[in-house]
Structure formats: structure tokens, C-alpha cells
Amino acid sequence: MDHLTPPRPVLSFHGNGRDLFVVVIVNWLLTLVTFGLYYPWAKARKLQYLYQHTELAGHPFHFHGTGREMFIGFIKAVVLFGIIIAGAFALGYHTIPQLGQLVVFVAGLILFPLIVHGTLRYRLARSSWRGIHFGYRGERSALYTLCLREGLAVLLTLGFYLPWFIIAVRNYTIGHMRYGDSRFAYKGNGGDLFLLNLKGQLLTIFTLGIYWFWWRRDRFHYWVDHFSWSVPNGPTLRFRGTARGEGFFKLLVGNVLLVVFTLGIGIPWAQVRYMRFNFRHIEMVGEADLDAIAQTEAEHKDATADDLGDLMDIGIFL
Amino acid sequence: MSSGVKAIYYDGLVSRPREARVEVREPDALQVDVLDADGREEDRFYWPLEDKGLQWERSAGALRLSFGAHPRRVVIVREELFIRAFVQRMQYTGRRGVYDRLVSTAGRGPILFFLGVIALLVAGYLWVIPWGAERLALLMPRDMDRELGEMVYTSMADELKVDSARTAALQAFGDALRLSDHYELKYHVVDDPQVNAFALPGGHIVVFTGILEKMDRPEQLAGLLAHEATHVEARHSMRALVRGMGSYLFLSLLLGDVSAVVGTVAQHADNIRNLGYSRALETEADAVGQQRMHANGVDPQGMVWLLELLEEEAGDLPEAVSFLSSHPLTKERIEKAEERAQKMGAPAQVDTALAAPFRVLKGKEE
Numbered sequence: 001m002d003h004l005t006p007p008r009p010v011l012s013f014h015g016n017g018r019d020l021f022v023v024v025i026v027n028w029l030l031t032l033v034t035f036g037l038y039y040p041w042a043k044a045r046k047l048q049y050l051y052q053h054t055e056l057a058g059h060p061f062h063f064h065g066t067g068r069e070m071f072i073g074f075i076k077a078v079v080l081f082g083i084i085i086a087g088a089f090a091l092g093y094h095t096i097p098q099l100g101q102l103v104v105f106v107a108g109l110i111l112f113p114l115i116v117h118g119t120l121r122y123r124l125a126r127s128s129w130r131g132i133h134f135g136y137r138g139e140r141s142a143l144y145t146l147c148l149r150e151g152l153a154v155l156l157t158l159g160f161y162l163p164w165f166i167i168a169v170r171n172y173t174i175g176h177m178r179y180g181d182s183r184f185a186y187k188g189n190g191g192d193l194f195l196l197n198l199k200g201q202l203l204t205i206f207t208l209g210i211y212w213f214w215w216r217r218d219r220f221h222y223w224v225d226h227f228s229w230s231v232p233n234g235p236t237l238r239f240r241g242t243a244r245g246e247g248f249f250k251l252l253v254g255n256v257l258l259v260v261f262t263l264g265i266g267i268p269w270a271q272v273r274y275m276r277f278n279f280r281h282i283e284m285v286g287e288a289d290l291d292a293i294a295q296t297e298a299e300h301k302d303a304t305a306d307d308l309g310d311l312m313d314i315g316i317f318l
Numbered sequence: 319m320s321s322g323v324k325a326i327y328y329d330g331l332v333s334r335p336r337e338a339r340v341e342v343r344e345p346d347a348l349q350v351d352v353l354d355a356d357g358r359e360e361d362r363f364y365w366p367l368e369d370k371g372l373q374w375e376r377s378a379g380a381l382r383l384s385f386g387a388h389p390r391r392v393v394i395v396r397e398e399l400f401i402r403a404f405v406q407r408m409q410y411t412g413r414r415g416v417y418d419r420l421v422s423t424a425g426r427g428p429i430l431f432f433l434g435v436i437a438l439l440v441a442g443y444l445w446v447i448p449w450g451a452e453r454l455a456l457l458m459p460r461d462m463d464r465e466l467g468e469m470v471y472t473s474m475a476d477e478l479k480v481d482s483a484r485t486a487a488l489q490a491f492g493d494a495l496r497l498s499d500h501y502e503l504k505y506h507v508v509d510d511p512q513v514n515a516f517a518l519p520g521g522h523i524v525v526f527t528g529i530l531e532k533m534d535r536p537e538q539l540a541g542l543l544a545h546e547a548t549h550v551e552a553r554h555s556m557r558a559l560v561r562g563m564g565s566y567l568f569l570s571l572l573l574g575d576v577s578a579v580v581g582t583v584a585q586h587a588d589n590i591r592n593l594g595y596s597r598a599l600e601t602e603a604d605a606v607g608q609q610r611m612h613a614n615g616v617d618p619q620g621m622v623w624l625l626e627l628l629e630e631e632a633g634d635l636p637e638a639v640s641f642l643s644s645h646p647l648t649k650e651r652i653e654k655a656e657e658r659a660q661k662m663g664a665p666a667q668v669d670t671a672l673a674a675p676f677r678v679l680k681g682k683e684e
Contacts, residue, residue, distance in 0.1 A: 014378065021428050026420045029435050045417075052377040059326075059335060060378060062392075130335055131328025131392045180333060265432065291334035295389045 011279035015053035017269030023049045024268050040074040040303075041067025054279070056129055057290060064133075065126040065303065073122075073303030080308060111308065113140065113147045118305020120173060125300035129179070135297030138176035146172055163197060164190025174227065180293040181232050188226045196222060213252065214245035224282050234288035243281035251277045323397040327352050330389035340383075340395055342404065348372070348383070350393055367408070374408065376401065443568055451564035455557040460500055460520075463556050467520030479509040481527065487678035488525060494671040495540060495614045497547035505543070507679070513631045517546040519555040532627050536676040537611075537620025544607030544614075545621070552606065554599045604651060608658050616672070618659040625652045 027042035044067045051063035088103040117140045124134040150165040167188040174186035200215030224241035231237065255270040322341030327350065329336070339351040339359075346368060352361040365372050365385050373390075374383045381401040384390040395401060424431040484507040492505045501521040510526040517523045523546045533539055549555065604625075608618040629648040 018428060019425075021432075022421055022424045025428060025432050025435065026417065026424050029420070030417070032439070048377065060380075060394075062382070130333040131330045131389065132333045133389070265429070291332065293333040295331050298388075 010057050010284040011282050012055050013053055013272070013275040013279050014055060015049060015272055015275070017266075017272045020049060020268035020272055021265075037071075038067075040070035043067075044070050050275070051127065054275070059130050062128045063126060064128065065122070069126075070303040070306065073306060073308075076304040077308035080304075109151065113143045115305045115308050116169070116173065117143050118302070118308070120177070121300055122303045122306045124177060125297060132180040132293055132295050133297040135178040135300075136173075136176055137178055138173055143169075143172060160194075161190075163193035166190075167193055178297060179229075181296045182293045183230055185228045185230065185236075186226055187228070188222070193222060213249040216248045216252070217241075217243050217245045220248075220278070220281070231288040231290065231293060233292075235286050237288050238285040240283045240285055241281055242283055243277070247277065247281070322349065322351060323395060323400040325350075325393050325395045325397075328392040328394075330391045338393060340393055340400070342367070342407070374404070376405065381405070443565060447564045447568050448561055451561040452557060454564075455553065455560035458556060458560075460553075463550075463553055464501070464520035466556070467518035467522050470518050471522045478506070478524070481507045481509050484527070484530075484679055487675045491536075491539065491672055491675035491679065492523070492543055492547075494675070495543065495610070495616070497544055497610055497614075498551045501550050503547060503550065513628070515542055515546055517549040517555075519550065519553065521550055523547065523550070529627075530679055532631070533624075533680075535620065535623060536672040537617050538624040538627060539620075539676060539679070540611055540614070540616040540672060541607060541618075541621035541624040544610040544616075545603045545624075547610065548603040548606040549599070552599075552602060554603070558596065558599065601651070601654070604655055605658060608655065608662065612662045612665055615665045617664050618655075618662050619664070622652060622655045622659055625655055 023046055027038070027045055030038040031042050044063075044065050047063045047065060051061040054061050084104065084107045088100040088107075117136075117138060120136040120138065124136045127134045146168055150161070150168045153161040154165050167190045170186050170188055174184050177184040196218050197215075200211065200218060203211040204215055220243050221241035224239045227239050229237040229239075251273060255273060258266040258270045258273075322339035325338045325340045327336045327338035328334075329352075337353045337357065339353065341349050343349045343364065347364045347366055349362065349364050351359050354360040371386050372383065373385075374381060376382075379396065381395045381404060383393040383395070385393075395404075485505065488505040488507050492503055497503060498521070503521045503523055506522065506524045507530065508524055508526050511528040512526045513529045513532060515523070515525040515529055523543065525542065529542070530539070533542075604621060608621050611618045611620060625648060629652065
């Protein structure tokens, strides 16, 4: 059946730079005059804008998170973050400064799975499409075990094992994402990613950096091509990246110029270009009944990990 | 066939979008007709408009209505006329939030709005923050100045070569004058060729032997001590500190996410502005110091003589450097001090208790 339906882009972004700029600038102003306390509301507003302007098969996503929820998470995250920093200072001040740094590093390692887990749980539970919520069914302890085992291997191999680590986390987390009673999967392979990166790195050096954009394309395709979505009683939907190196070149160089020559005012326009480009180059292969997916996920409103991730500057792809 | 406007309905149970018709049923309910595949009415429900379980929001050119508890039923309307009428009706009861107002203002001219915000921030930085910081500094207990000064003095005491005999003489000289109402002034003479002196918050005043050697009249020394004591009495250090922290906090809040380059530029801008502020404080120390001198029976002309001595010393500094220096252009200071001294005139009663300790300080007498 698969080859009979022509693949087509299913995701699209309908926001524009001007509107996003308005959202961002009002957020910025309110965050400033409240000495940063408005931050969670600002974040919720921006996410709402981005989700509501993203459509899958002609229907928009919806972000249900609210500033209030995120504020509670924000306060908890700030307190937790403050305790870590204070602990590091207390230790570092009385003994050696390196010990303080070590505390922050170890705390970061311990917190990473916690943040990934919590953010996925919150973000997905608060996202919906056609009235059906997404969800994350991964277990914190399993993610810990995985991160500890794979992370140790990264340390022992002085970083060589990193692609395997990344893929293991991706396979696990995406494999536990749900949309109603449908499920997602990611079947990547650390060795493939390692070779892809090796090739990308070498060619980038040989071509004096020009190949970087094609490397970027390869990584994008690797992401998209190993992602799948299974609808109950239906075929598994696959995805295919259709971006080209030239496309990434135009997008990224254009964005850098857009940001630099406007002294940063152009950031929302750059972000819109980026999202449009990425979504336009994801095609769905196969046909399935998207109308019969049933609601399964319960409500979940704890945003602590999401805010903690922001404080520690960990970017998660949602 | 329902008469309402076209809408899309999600029932919250399965992902199937359904066609629907929506209309407001006066006095206070929303009627939703869910249609089947052939466009025939299949299901109908009402929802009270004032009910908390009804949520609505405008987004991406559509109106999103949702009802009840999780999993919520959702209706999306794109009919502009309906949206406008509905929003107007719902806002009739409640007030429009700050956020919506800001968004609609910003939406009319985003760049202009942005520039307006920038102008406000600059004004805040130049006037509001310093004003607030000044207020805050004066609210702090004076004991804080003392503790801070004590801490700084202890931390630097090891590196200062204190001349104890002359320190005693300077203390006697200072005690003969009433220079501070709130602080106990502690004077120290330090063996150092620099032509300089400084005051710490809370009362420590350090005078280098370099400047003592240049002096030939007790009035000059009285001028110096009166100037430094004013820094202490008027809490200049604390004020400068709180101001500095205030504007630093403001800038880092503002530019927190911006690149290091912008940060560095901002820091330099802040430093230059602080120099301007310290010039204002020096002028204040001169003026108030002269009043103190006059009140203590010392000729305020002494300040002029002191400044002339400093001018000779700083004579080789080029103009451009002194523009950025923390002390105002010495010539200007001398002129102003001269003016004030003329206005005050010589004191009626001259304090003679200063001559003896001054001779000791100059090493002419043991």
C-alpha cells in the first residue's frame, strides 16, 4: 500500500515574524518590569503561539500549559537550583574552588534524566491535536539506568560513545511517546550516527566548512527518517526528510544575516523561517486513519522539570 | 438544519473532526449542533456562557472554545463576524487584561512599540534606578557603613605601613575639629609617597605621608579632613555601592541573554556614568567640607590652598585624562571653592588648637 500514496508534507507552520515579534516584545517588556517573575507566563504565551500556528494535516496543535502552572514549576526549579548553587558555594568556599565546580557538574548529571523525563511528561501532556492529548509513558528509573550506563561509556571512551548515548536516549524517549492510543517509535543506531558525524566532520574540514550545511541536512534526515507513528489497527506511518544542503545553506546564512543586520530584532523572523523550512521538509509516507485515535492520557500539570531545564540551559526538542 | 455558523468540533474521545454549527442562544447559552457525515444534525448541546467550564481564546485567526473537564470537548470557529460578536459579548462583563491591551498596542506598530520600550528603559536606567538606589542606600542602617568600613580596613591593614606617632597627632588634630555628627572618625597616617588620602565608610580616614609633606598650613590639612569626613558623613561609599549594584542588576536583567560584546559595552557605559557620579560626590565633599571648616573656626580658604597643592601635583596630566578622572577638573574645583570661601568669609573665632599637632605631623616637634 505504502508506495501507492504519494508522500506529502503533513506539518506546516502558519505563524509570521511580525506576530511572533509582538508576542516576544510584550513578553520581554512584562518580564522586565516584573523583574523576571513574568517569565513563566511569557514562556507559556510563546509556546501557545507556536503550537497554535503549527498544523498537522490541516488541524492545529494546541498548548494547554498556563503561566500559573509554569510559575509554580518555576518557583520550585529556582529553589532547587538555588540549593545546588548554594551547596557548591558552601563547599567551594571552605575548601577548594574545583570542588564547587564538581558539585555543579555532578548535580547536572544527576538532574539531566530528571529534566528530560519531567519536561517530556509535562510538555506532551499539555499538548493536543484534534482534542486528543499527547503523553509520555517512559519511566524515570529506566531513563536513569540508561543514562547512567550509556553516560559511563561516554566517559570511559572519552566521548567517542556519544552518538550511541544520544540514540539510546532518543530511542527510549520517543518510543514512549503517545498520542491517544497511537504510539511513536524511533529506531536509530549509534554506529550509523557515528559514521554520519565522522563523514560530516571530515568533509567539513576538507571543504573549508562548506559541507557543514550538507552534514546538517544528513543529521536532519537521520532524525526524520527513523521516526515512525503507529496508529492502532493501521499501518505504521513513516516519515522522510526532503531538505537539501542548499536549502539549509540559504536558511541558515539568511538567518544569521537577518539577526546580525537588525541587531537581534530579526530573531522572531529567523525563527519563523527556521520552523517553516523544517516542517516543509518532513513528508509522511503511507496512509492511515487519523480519525480513529482514542483519548487515553490523564491530565498532568507539574512543570518543574520544564523550568529547571530552562535554568540549566538544556534544550529539549519540543 | 441549524442556523448557526460553521465550526469544527472535537469530542475529546476520538481524533475525528466533525462539522458543527454554533450560535449564541439568548439570554446566556451557547448552542452547539454536531453534524453527521451528510450534514444532518446528530447531536446538540447547550453550554451556559457564564459557566467556568467554558473556556475561550482567540488564536491564529480562530476562536477556540472548550467545555467541561478533561478530556474537554472543543469547538473551533473561523467565522470572523461571529468571533467579533462573541468576544465583545464575553468582554462586556470582564475587563480586558493588561496582556491583551499591550498586544493590541504593540500589534499596531511593533517596531515603534519596541523603540518606545527601549526609550523607557533608557530613562529608567538614567533616572529611576539611581533615584531609587539613593533612597534605598539612605534607608540602610548606619551600622552597616561601620561594619563595611571595618571589614575593608581590616583586610587592608596588613599592607599599610602605619606611622603610629603621627597617627596619634592626626587623631588629636581631627578631634579638635567637629567633622562628623554620626560617626567616630579614626585617622591613620600611612608611610607612602603618594599625594593622596581616602575615607572608608563608617569612619576610617587614611592620609598618606606624601600629601602631608606637601602641606605648609594647618588649614590645608583641615580642608583635607573635612573633605574626607564629608564622604563618611554623607555615606558616599554606600550610596555609590547601592547605585552601582542597582544599575548592574538592571543591565544584567536587561541584557542577560545578549552576547558578551553588548555586555562589555554596557559595562563601560556604566563605568563612565559612575565616574560622573563620583565627580558630583567630590564636589559635594568640597562644599560641605568648607561649611564644616567654617563652623569649626577654620578659614574655608584652606580648601582652596589644598586644591592648589593637588593641582600642582596633577599638573602633568593631560586634559583628556582628567576628563575621565573621578575628581572634577581641579581648576573648576578651585574656582568654586574660592567662590564659596569668599562668600563665607573668614571665621570670627580662629581655632588655635590645630597648630601644635600640625607641627608634630610636619616632624618639626616631637
